Amino acid sequence: MKINWIVKLLTKIAWTKNNGDRIKKYINTKQIDRSHNLDNIDKRQIRVCAVQQEIQLLKSYKQYVDRMYEFVERGVKEGAQLIVFPEYNGALILGMLPLIETILKRITRQDSKSAGKDKATSNRNKDTSEDTAENTSEDTAVHTSISAGVDIVEILSTLTTFLLDIFKTTFSELALHFGIYIMAGSIMVTDKDSVYNRAYLFGPDGKIVGKQDKLHPVIMEKDMGLSMGEELSVFNTPIGKLAFPICMDATYFETFRIAKDKGAHIVIIPIANIEEYNKYFALRGIWPRVQESGVYGVKSALVGELFGIKFTGKAGIFAPQILTPNNDGTLEVSKSYDKDEIVVCDLNLNLIETYYDPYFSDQNSEFFKRYYPKIYG
Secondary structure, eight states, rough: OOOOOHHHHHHHHHHHHOOOHHHHHHHHHHHOOOOOOOTTOOOOOOEEEEEEEEEOOOHHHHHHHHHHHHHHHHHTTTOOOOEEEOGGGGGGGGGGSTTHHHHHHTTTTTOOHHHHHHHHHHHHHHHTTTTOOOOHHHHHHHHHHHHOOHHHHHHHHHHHHHHHHHHHHHHHHHHHHHHHHHEEEEEEEEEEEEEEEEEEOTTTTEEEEEEEEEESSSSSHHOOOOOOOOOOEEETTTTEEEEOOOGGGSSHHHHHHHHHHHOOOOEEEEEEEEEEHHHHHHSSHHHHHHHHHHHHEEEEEEEEETTTTTEEEEEEEEEOOSTTTTTTSSSOOOOOOOSSSSEEEEHHHHHHOOOOOGGGOOOOOOHHHHOOOOHOO
């Protein structure tokens, strides 16, 4: 069954309670003192904060703003000039939509037992404020329609405009009010009839500095109809040249090599790993890429459990081994793999610009050029 006017109506109802103007007014009520973290930028001491965030569906725009504000405020108090959020950070907004749990359970193919457990949890956490996008009669009216089967891609295409506006407004305002850079994590977006997993970087003026689509969607994302990104970008900012490919992109060495060759000082990886935590699994991602490429790596993580699906990972900040105090390639890493945390560290851009590993002098450049002419040419 194709998505119909019912889902579109629910989205419209939710948006009337969660529009951008309300978000701006709400953030203004917090009377945020703009930080001075970017007043005197020293390339030898760029302070970065990586967020490890427990996943939860939030029932109103106020809950979403408060949740993001909490992490930004903590990072700013630690002196952060750049704060990095995890993959699918925008998905938390879905909790504002009526029947979204039914839709998501269908998308994630969860059985009825898990669904019942999650419904009970949702009821305990229900927000009764006027901003909650919830209506019992609407839920009843559409339950059968949703359960009967819908086109997931069409659902996502309908929802992304609603989600993206709230997401952009929230992080634009937070970056502006606090006067810092924020890599807001990623969110699903519709662009020219295709759906992408896209991350955004906001500057201290509240404007978008850049965006990056996930280059290597995982199987579940492909099954949901998400498209692959086509370009890896590097953004030149006063706090360094930044790239922010997404999660699975770090599994492939070419991603970091391309970013390095395009001038990146810092490569950010927002993740949302659906797996039991295993430190050896984690080694297939950012740590080896940093050692291979000679850049700083910053990883943010979405963690916790939703509808029986476990998200695990550790936020961390990494560097070539020779540039780390313990010669282990790690500058900072979170203590847990399933709880809210932030990790903060200073990065010396002068060091990374002059870093040279003699190991790379042994490479057969002509061999690589033959197989990867765009990277090594």
